[in-house]
Amino acid sequence: MEFKDLFYYPFILGAIYLFGVVIWRFTKWFIGLSKIDKIRVRIGLFSKKTLKSIWESIREGLLHRNVFRNNKLLGYMHMSLAFGWFLLIVVGHFEASSYHGSMFFPFQHSVFFRYYVTDNVDFPGHVFFAYAMEILLFFVLSGVMLAYFKRFRSKAFGMKRTTRMRYGDRIGLTALWLIFPMRFLCETFTAGVYHNGSPIFNNIGDAFASLGNLEPWLNPLWLTYSIVLGVFFVALPYTRYMHIPAEINLIFLRNWGVTLKERRVNTYTLAQVYSCSRCGICIDACQLNLAGIKNSQSVYVLKNIRNKNLTDEVLFNCLICGKCQEACPVGIDVNKLRITQRIETTRQYNSSYDYLKTSEAKKTDIVYFAGCMTHLTPAIKKSMLQILDAAGENYWFMDENKAPCCGRPLMTAGQFDAAQKLIDTNTKMILDSGAKKLLVTCPICYKVFKEDYTLPNVEVVHHSEYILDLVKQGKITLKASDKNVVYHDPCELGRGSGIYDQPRELLSQSVTVKPIAHEREKALCCGGSLSNLKISMDERSVLSAQVMNEFASYNPDYVVTSCPLCKKTFAKTDILPVKDLAEVVVENLTPRS
Amino acid sequence: MDFGFSTLEARSIDFDKFDGRILRYVLQYEPSLLVCLSCGGCTATCSAGNLTDFNIRRLQLMLRRGEVENLQTEINKCMLCGKCLLVCPRGVNLRNVVMLIKKALVHFKNQEN
Ligand code: SF4
Ligand code: SF4
Ligand code: SF4
Ligand code: SF4
Ligand code: SF4
Numbered sequence: 008m009e010f011k012d013l014f015y016y017p018f019i020l021g022a023i024y025l026f027g028v029v030i031w032r033f034t035k036w037f038i039g040l041s042k043i044d045k046i047r048v049r050i051g052l053f054s055k056k057t058l059k060s061i062w063e064s065i066r067e068g069l070l071h072r073n074v075f076r077n078n079k080l081l082g083y084m085h086m087s088l089a090f091g092w093f094l095l096i097v098v099g100h101f102e103a104s105s106y107h108g109s110m111f112f113p114f115q116h117s118v119f120f121r122y123y124v125t126d127n128v129d130f131p132g133h134v135f136f137a138y139a140m141e142i143l144l145f146f147v148l149s150g151v152m153l154a155y156f157k158r159f160r161s162k163a164f165g166m167k168r169t170t171r172m173r174y175g176d177r178i179g180l181t182a183l184w185l186i187f188p189m190r191f192l193c194e195t196f197t198a199g200v201y202h203n204g205s206p207i208f209n210n211i212g213d214a215f216a217s218l219g220n221l222e223p224w225l226n227p228l229w230l231t232y233s234i235v236l237g238v239f240f241v242a243l244p245y246t247r248y249m250h251i252p253a254e255i256n257l258i259f260l261r262n263w264g265v266t267l268k269e270r271r272v273n274t275y276t277l278a279q280v281y282s283c284s285r286c287g288i289c290i291d292a293c294q295l296n297l298a299g300i301k302n303s304q305s306v307y308v309l310k311n312i313r314n315k316n317l318t319d320e321v322l323f324n325c326l327i328c329g330k331c332q333e334a335c336p337v338g339i340d341v342n343k344l345r346i347t348q349r350i351e352t353t354r355q356y357n358s359s360y361d362y363l364k365t366s367e368a369k370k371t372d373i374v375y376f377a378g379c380m381t382h383l384t385p386a387i388k389k390s391m392l393q394i395l396d397a398a399g400e401n402y403w404f405m406d407e408n409k410a411p412c413c414g415r416p417l418m419t420a421g422q423f424d425a426a427q428k429l430i431d432t433n434t435k436m437i438l439d440s441g442a443k444k445l446l447v448t449c450p451i452c453y454k455v456f457k458e459d460y461t462l463p464n465v466e467v468v469h470h471s472e473y474i475l476d477l478v479k480q481g482k483i484t485l486k487a488s489d490k491n492v493v494y495h496d497p498c499e500l501g502r503g504s505g506i507y508d509q510p511r512e513l514l515s516q517s518v519t520v521k522p523i524a525h526e527r528e529k530a531l532c533c534g535g536s537l538s539n540l541k542i543s544m545d546e547r548s549v550l551s552a553q554v555m556n557e558f559a560s561y562n563p564d565y566v567v568t569s570c571p572l573c574k575k576t577f578a579k580t581d582i583l584p585v586k587d588l589a590e591v592v593v594e595n596l597t598p599r600s
Numbered sequence: 601m602d603f604g605f606s607t608l609e610a611r612s613i614d615f616d617k618f619d620g621r622i623l624r625y626v627l628q629y630e631p632s633l634l635v636c637l638s639c640g641g642c643t644a645t646c647s648a649g650n651l652t653d654f655n656i657r658r659l660q661l662m663l664r665r666g667e668v669e670n671l672q673t674e675i676n677k678c679m680l681c682g683k684c685l686l687v688c689p690r691g692v693n694l695r696n697v698v699m700l701i702k703k704a705l706v707h708f709k710n711q712e713n
Contacts, residue, residue, distance in 0.1 A: 319703075320629065323696075356702040358676035362652045379647050379681040412647050412681040420680055420699065429679065537682040540699055543632060544691025575686055 011123070014230045015115040021237030028244040029252045032281075036256070039274030044265045051263030060262040064255045069093055073336035077288055084157065085286070087150030089251070095143050102136040118236075121194045122229050125201040137205035144194070147187050155184065179246030182239035189232040196221045196228055253281035254337055267343045270423055272351050276312065279339045283309045289331035289341070294532055297553055298546035300324055305331045305341040312348065322348055324541035327419055328532035329502040349421025357424040363411055363432045368439035371403035374465075376433075376456075378449040379412050380571035387571050390589035391448050391470060397596060398482040403440055410436075415455035419538035426459075434460055446473050448589065450500035450570045451537070457504065469500060471510040471569050471588055478516060485516040485595045492518045492591075493563040495554075495577070496530035497570035510569050510588055517595035521561050531557070533568075535576030548580070555582040567591055618666035625704040626663065630697050635690045636660060642684035642694055648677045656684060656694060663701065675701050 037048070051057065066072050069090045075082030096117075103117035104110050106124060116123055198204035199212025199221045215221060243249060257278055265275055289305040290296070296304075303324035311317035325345060332341045375395065381388050395402050411433065414426035437445055437460075445462065447453045448470045456467040468476075477483045494514060500506045507527045514520050525531045534550030555577055558566050565584040568574050577585040627633060640657050648654040654677040662671065675698060684694045 323699075353699070353703070355706045358678070358702075360677070360679075362677065379683050380686075383645065383683055383686055409650055411651065412679040414679075416680045416682055416695075420695075422680065535686075537680075537685075537695070540693075540696045543693060572682075572686075 010226055010230075014226065015119055015233050017230075017237030018118065018233040018240075019115060019237075021240030025240040025243055032244070033252075033256055036274040036278045039277075040265060041271075041273060044275065047264040048260070056262045056264075057259070060259040063258045063262070067258065067336070068251070068255050071336065073338075074286060074288070077334060077336060080153065081157075081286065081288075084150050084153040085284075087146050088154070091143055091147035091150060095140065095147065098136065098139055098143060102132075102140065105132050105136065106130045119229060119233070121197050121203060122225075125197065125203050134205065138207070141194075141205050141207050144187065144191060148191060151184060151187050175242060175245045176247055179239060179242040179248050182235050182242060183248065185235045186232075186239060189228070189235050193225075193228045193232050196224055200225065247283070247285045249281045250284040250337070253278065254284070257282040257337070257339075261338065267340060267347055270347060270350055272347050276344060276347065279344060280309045280313050282337050283339060284337060285310070286336060288334050288336060292330045292334040294328070294330070294534070294550050294553070295324070295326070295542075295546075298542070298549045300542065300546065303541075305335070305339070305345070308341070308345060308348070309339070312344075317348065319352060320541060322352065323420070323539065325539055326498070326532050326534070326536035326542070327538035328498040328536060330498075330529075330532065333502055333528050346419060346421060349419075350423055351421070353421040354424075357422050358428075360411070360425065360428040360432075363428060365432055365435050365439075366409065368405075368436050369403040371401055371440050371442050373400055373402040373444045373446055374437055374440050374442040375402050375404045375446045375448075376410070376413070376437075376452060377404070377406055378447060378452040378571075380451065380575070381448045382406075384571040384574055384587070387448055387574070387587040387589055390587065390593040391446075393593050394474060394477070394483065394589060394596070395446075397599070398477045400482075402446070403442070405436060405440070413449075413452040413455050414459070415451045416537045418455065418459065420540060426455075430455075430460055434462065437462060437465060444468055444473075446470060448571065448587070450497045450504065450506075451572065454499050454503050469504075469506060469509075469569070471500075471506065471513055474588065474592055475509050475513040478513065483592075484597045485592060486597050488517050488595055490518040490564045491521055491562070492565055492567045493523055493558045493561050494520050494526070495533065495558070495566055495568040495573060496527060497568060497573045498530070498532050498536065500569060501530050502528060510567075513588060514567060514591065517591065518564075518567075520567075521563055523558070523561055525554075525557065533570075533573040533576045535572045537572070547576070551576050551580050552582065555580045559583055617669075619668045620666050621708055622668055622671070622701060622704045623663050623666065625707070626697055626700045629700055630693055632690075632692050633660065633697050636688075636692045637690060639689060641687045641689060642692075645683045645687045646678075647681040647683055648679050652677055654678070656698075660694075660697070671701060672705055675705070 037045070040048070069086070071082050071085040071089065074085050099120060100117045103112060103120050107116070194204060195208050195211045196215060197212070198208040199216040202209045202212070204212065212221070243251070260275065260278055267275055283306060285306055287306065293304045303321045308317065308321060311321060322345065327342050327345065329342055332339070335341060375391065377388050377391070392404070411429045413433065414429040417426035417429065442465060445456060445465050445467045447456060447467065450469060453467065453469045456462070478485060492514065494511060496507060511520055531554045532550065533554060534547045555566070559582055563583065565586055566577060567586055567588060568577065569588045571587065574585050574587050638657060638661070643649055643655050643657040646654065646656055649656065654674065656678065659671070659674050662668070678698045680695050680698065682695060688694065
């Protein structure tokens with residue numbers, strides 16, 4: 008056999024291997040899904056969701072719109088590589104089709120087109136194709152250059168840090184970095200010998216030719232190109248580049264409605280883990296960096312799950328603030344993923360809380376559950392009771408004297424079975440009261456009551472919603488003041504529960520809320536989160552002080568929040584006065600005439 | 601024998617029963633326990649202590665004195681609510697101590713079997 012029949016084998020074999028491994032993994036992941044998820048997939052398959060997924064795959068997998076939104080330069084890098092390469096394949100295929108006059112020909116003829124077609128360059132559209140393919144190659148090469156640059160100077164991208172690499176990743180990365188420069192050399196050298204390119208490559212080829220005879224170089228170059236491609240394909244499943252097929256797979260699964268709700272680690276975990284491109288955006292979004300915690304950000308957890316070396320020290324050193332999830336361009340559900348891992352590691356030591364007893368419930372319209380944190384901030388509790396009295400509401404203060412915790416801190420620590428005991432006890436008390444509404448002054452409680460309790464016919468309301476409602480119904484009236492405030496969105500209420508407008512609307516009745524840089528979805532965490540079991544007090548203080556200093560730069564009269572834990576955490580910094588929504592309302596309450 | 605002084609039962613450490621494994625395990629991962637000054641703030645605010653005779657400060661003392669028999673039943677009463685963390689004047693990360701004790705108990709039990 009001649010060289011021309013052999014040199015493409017590394018490429019073809021690599022591609023077949025890659026294809027096999029990817030199909031094998033996808034199948035394994037599908038089989039491992041829960042029964043209900045499999046039904047979701049079957050129903051979703053022939054619905055609009057599939058079309059939506061195709062569009063989303065193009066938008067995210069090729070164009071990388073979400074990365075663009077976050078960081079233009081990084082977006083361009085990802086797009087030029089992905090979209091550029093995709094176009095090279097597609098346009099290359101059309102070029103070869105035009106030459107062969109048919110859509111069917113051996114695959115390698117389009118990939119190594121310039122190797123095969125050196126003489127007869129006169130086929131329909133050959134000038135267009137030559138220009139198009141060369142410009143596309145430059146487009147991809149610009150992305151490769153940026154990638155080199157990013158590896159060595161990540162600051163130029165406005166990113167604090169880039170991800171660390173492992174051995175396999177290095178092989179994959181080196182191969183990927185070599186592919187396009189190799190292709191460039193192959194095609195320009197070939198053009199230098201045969202003039203089968205556009206004037207661009209022909210001229211570059213001539214320039215190379217002036218240095219010596221290019222012909223003996225051609226076969227080794229094309230063979231190297233084929234090997235580099237093959238190596239990249241074989242390495243891909245074992246490196247972060249697995250994210251390329253995995254992300255597409257994830258988009259489809261997610262749109263079909265597959266979730267991690269089963270509270271067990273199943274293969275959907277893996278489908279997500281492998282979709283992480285290690286873009287590093289989550290590292291940048293994470294406040295823990297400030298406190299010098301640099302190994303527990305989401306990307307590292309995903310990597311550790313994949314490499315099976317996740318430790319408790321890393322897993323539990325996270326505020327579950329959700330900032331990284333908000334920023335992740337792939338849309339990986341990192342919070343839930345982390346919590347399911349916590350469930351797994353602590354499964355062996357859940358508590359039973361046999362001592363819990365339900366006390367007698369009082370018949371009422373509204374149950375007020377203050378929660379542990381509100382009990383630690385008596386001013387909030389007092390204000391809330393004052394508002395309830397002023398509005399003349401018929402309520403029962405459920406945990407005035409004794410009550411178990413709501414269970415959310417246990418849940419974020421992974422202790423779901425233990426939390427269930429608390430949930431059952433509280434549920435019984437609430438339902439026994441016959442109340443229609445459950446009022447809470449703590450977003451942590453709010454989230455768990457809303458999402459994990461089964462309370463038929465009981466509406467769970469956070470005090471921001473509830474007080475706003477009282478104002479709208481005319482049950483209380485507020486007077487205006489000339490105070491300027493900054494409002495802090497608590498993680499559990501904002502990103503966690505999507506409540507951004509009600510607190511602001513309520514505040515605007517009596518004070519002016521100044522817009523700030525990190526608000527709503529982009530709000531910072533106060534640093535007090537109970538979900539982090541590892542962080543030290545000193546590290547927490549660093550985070551809170553940073554947030555408070557940012558608030559101070561807006562010169563507000565005071566800071567308002569709607570979470571007792573945020574209030575307590577901020578108050579410790581002694582930088583600005585901090586008040587809860589309820590306190591602001593009480594200060595501006597006009598007595599009934 | 602009379603040495604001219606007596607010992608208080610509550611203040612003595614019985615070295616025959618002393619089991620320091622759990623303490624060492626906890627301290628390895630949560631050294632902040634060392635700075636506890638036994639002020640009792642945590643116990644005063646404790647949610648679980650509000651419902652039972654659970655006493656987190658005493659539990660730490662038991663741990664330090666290597667008395668681990670009752671540790672398991674006691675430690676399981678904590679609800680991880682976080683109040684102790686917020687009142688502690690020394691910033692002792694008690695919730696992590698609780699989780700580490702729970703983990704250590706399972707860990708050493710598995711080791712024995
Ligand atoms: S988790 Fe998301 S943001 Fe973080 S590196 Fe992976 S893809 Fe990027
Ligand atoms: S949830 Fe918050 S603390 Fe945890 S890794 Fe993400 S950004 Fe960092
Ligand atoms: S969320 Fe916090 S404040 Fe609310 S009940 Fe639970 S521990 Fe207590
Ligand atoms: S509050 Fe802190 S210092 Fe006081 S006994 Fe408890 S852990 Fe120790
Ligand atoms: S976390 Fe545990 S020990 Fe601390 S106050 Fe709550 S119940 Fe008590």
